[in-house]
Amino acid sequence: MINGKKVLYSGMQATGSLTLGNYLGALKNWVTLNEEYECFFGVMDLHSITIRQQPAHFRKCARNLFALYIAAGLDPVKNCIYYQSHVSAHAELGWILNCFTYMGELNRMTQFKDKAAKHSDNINAGLYTYPVLMAADILLYQADYVPVGKDQQQHLEITRDIAERFNSIYGDVFTIPEGYYGKSGANIRSLQNPSKKMSKSDENPNGSIYLMDAADEVVRKCKRAVTDSGNEVLYSEDKPGVSNLLEIYSACTGKSIEEAEKEFEGKGYGEFKLAVAETVNAVLVPMQKEFERLLQDKGYLDGIIKDNDEKARYFANKTLRKVRKKVGFTDILH
Numbered sequence: 001m002i003n004g005k006k007v008l009y010s011g012m013q014a015t016g017s018l019t020l021g022n023y024l025g026a027l028k029n030w031v032t033l034n035e036e037y038e039c040f041f042g043v044m045d046l047h048s049i050t051i052r053q054q055p056a057h058f059r060k061c062a063r064n065l066f067a068l069y070i071a072a073g074l075d076p077v078k079n080c081i082y083y084q085s086h087v088s089a090h091a092e093l094g095w096i097l098n099c100f101t102y103m104g105e106l107n108r109m110t111q112f113k114d115k116a117a118k119h120s121d122n123i124n125a126g127l128y129t130y131p132v133l134m135a136a137d138i139l140l141y142q143a144d145y146v147p148v149g150k151d152q153q154q155h156l157e158i159t160r161d162i163a164e165r166f167n168s169i170y171g172d173v174f175t176i177p178e179g180y181y182g183k184s185g186a187n188i189r190s191l192q193n194p195s196k197k198m199s200k201s202d203e204n205p206n207g208s209i210y211l212m213d214a215a216d217e218v219v220r221k222c223k224r225a226v227t228d229s230g231n232e233v234l235y236s237e238d239k240p241g242v243s244n245l246l247e248i249y250s251a252c253t254g255k256s257i258e259e260a261e262k263e264f265e266g267k268g269y270g271e272f273k274l275a276v277a278e279t280v281n282a283v284l285v286p287m288q289k290e291f292e293r294l295l296q297d298k299g300y301l302d303g304i305i306k307d308n309d310e311k312a313r314y315f316a317n318k319t320l321r322k323v324r325k326k327v328g329f330t331d332i333l334h
């Protein structure tokens, strides 16, 4: 508990450009959580270097993600938005927790298997212990809740296992976190292959709408989106392409799927796709403007970064001090 509120923690890796899937499935739903929870949202740059990064590009990506959090509506005063690498307690606790995690557990992680297959020339130890660093992120802030997508649930499970193991040896040190499955976020699929989720690392750029795509690019991608046989705009299992577009339309407008279906009754796919593009642009264009404005305002952004780094360090160090003591490290004398 912080200020009488339960703690919620999440973050995204600072790699690549965010997609509409990231926004509608995660970011958009984070915006109101601070009313009920004390929220921490990290720019997970330590995790990013498990894949080789080009330094200048990486630096820019991390700053862009930070600004995008704010442009998407996260209030940087009510939420602690910060860079993971600015709080050294993450790396420190990550090391300690490595010594409380079994290789057998890590061997079962499907994300490691997937990423190792994809980057077979760089299967580094960081990629392998990625979930342990993620456990450190969450446990440092004594988080009660962690909003994560399906692909990260296994990492949340291992976090709970590590925390329970540590607590069973040393007493109640860590809060055991739970997944947060509030108002379910949209699950957006690739525009080119609706059996796959829309993903920032998709090799086919036509499958994903990026948050920074220009308006005409969004129109082009929506027009080219794969649809299904027939010509009715209906949500159903045998119409995965149209259903995905309906999901996007519904998430962007706030209308229910049924309302959307009614709206497009008797209209063809062409008209429907243009309407989807329009609603997407109605969300993206103001966000892009705010993003550009923030990037220009270096003083403001740097001030926010400094304040939030301090806040994050304060809470993280509190937990780290407790852990150090429990493990039996000698005191640091000042």
Ligand code: ATP
Binding pocket: 012, 013, 015, 016, 019, 021, 022, 023, 024, 025, 026, 147, 148, 149, 150, 151, 185, 186, 187, 188, 189, 197, 198, 199, 200, 201, 202
């Ligand atoms: P990568 O392609 O690099 O694996 P990604 O685009 O799949 O990245 P993540 O960084 O793994 O995205 O996820 C960040 C957050 O966005 C997570 O909470 C995840 O559940 C959510 N998310 C990602 N893609 C989608 C999607 N298509 N629909 C809904 N939510 C999504």
Ligand code: LTN
Binding pocket: 009, 010, 011, 012, 013, 044, 047, 133, 134, 137, 138, 146, 147, 148, 152
């Ligand atoms: N692995 C996550 C990003 C991430 C995270 C976290 C999410 C790193 N540490 C702690 C929630 C809590 C991802 O790839 N989406």
